[in-house]
Amino acid sequence: MVRHEKWLTAVEDVAELDDPAEARAVLAAVMAAFARCLPDAARGWLADRLPSPEAGPVRDPGPANLESGTDVEAAVARRLRTTPERGRYLTQAVLTALARTDPALAEELRGRLPRAVVETLAPAGESPRDAASHRPEVPTRLSDEEVARGLRHLTGWSGDRHGIERTVQLPADRITPLVERVQREARAMNDHAHVERADGGVTFRLRTGRQGVVTEPDLWLAERIDEAVAAVGSGGRPG
Structure with missing residues (x-):
């Protein structure tokens, strides 16, 4: 060893x-x-x-x-x-x-x-x-190819350079804990997740700015959302 x-x-x-x-x-x-x-x-x-x-x-x-x-x-x-x-x-x-x-x-x-x-x-x-060791003040927008490559390593996400989204089906009592955890993760990253609730599930949509582009921080937040879904969806509660 x-x-x-x-x-x-x-x-x-x-x-x-x-x-x-x-x-x-x-x-x-x-x-x-x-x-x-x-x-x-x-x-x-x-x-x-x-x-x-x-x-x-x-x-x-x-x-x-x-x-x-x-x-x-x-x-x-x-x-x-x-x-x-x-x-x-x-x-x-x-x-x-x-x-x-x-x-x-x-x-x-x-x-x-x-x-x-x-x-x-x-x-x-x-x-x-x-090398480029720090995030720039204005994140670089990603191409469709770059977004597709990033989505390959996430769970259940779809989209293109204009925005990405994932819909999660969960019991009603776990939707609110999941949304609250995602919102905390987004605030910690100085990012924002658009949340749309529906019967039996919730949809998360990510994009940067009013222009509707996808950047690396959106993919980072998507990965954190995947982690939150795995924790809350398996019976865990956000800490």
């Missing part, structure tokens, strides 16, 4: 991060994304070789539907609420740090990941800090 503190230090150094807590979040996001590239058996193999903080997300990271480096960097970006460019460099930094601390595990992981992931995420040599 790779030594956790040594790996964290290497991630912090290679990615030029500010503190160990940030490195820990990056490491968890990247390894969870890699797990979504692997079948269940390989996820177990990877989790058994990781320290406990990262093993949990690897064992149950979500559907195994990431097939390329672009998919991985987008998943990392959504989890860390940053740009895809930043997600790419952070992912490359984690791979480089793993190669420094446990070369055998790094090589075996590369052998198990889809070739399209390994080839796309080959380090480019540019410093992660030189």
Whole structure:
């Protein structure tokens, strides 16, 4: 098993991060994304070789539907609420740090990941800090292709560059807790979800500004809505 503190230090150094807590979040996001590239058996193999903080997300990271480096960097970006460019460099930094601390595990992981992931995420040599590391004041609008790619990793969403939506069917007593949780998530992200209730369900619609465009923060909020639906819909209540 790779030594956790040594790996964290290497991630912090290679990615030029500010503190160990940030490195820990990056490491968890990247390894969870890699797990979504692997079948269940390989996820177990990877989790058994990781320290406990990262093993949990690897064992149950979500559907195994990431097939390329672009998919991985987008998943990392959504989890860390940053740009895809930043997600790419952070992912490359984690791979480089793993190669420094446990070369055998790094090589075996590369052998198990889809070739399209390994080839796309080959380090480019540019410093992660030189990538677009902060959300711009005005988020960049996404194209239909970019929206479609983002929706592939969400549950039950549809739409295009003008807006996305998801309708959820739930018992009546769970609709209000779900809506309240979604509204809290939206406020925390300085975003807004349009909510339309109907008998037996609720529809969430996301877009940015009056122009009706979709941006990365809309996809981030959609992912948080998916998490809220899973928690409340399974009997959980928002905290």
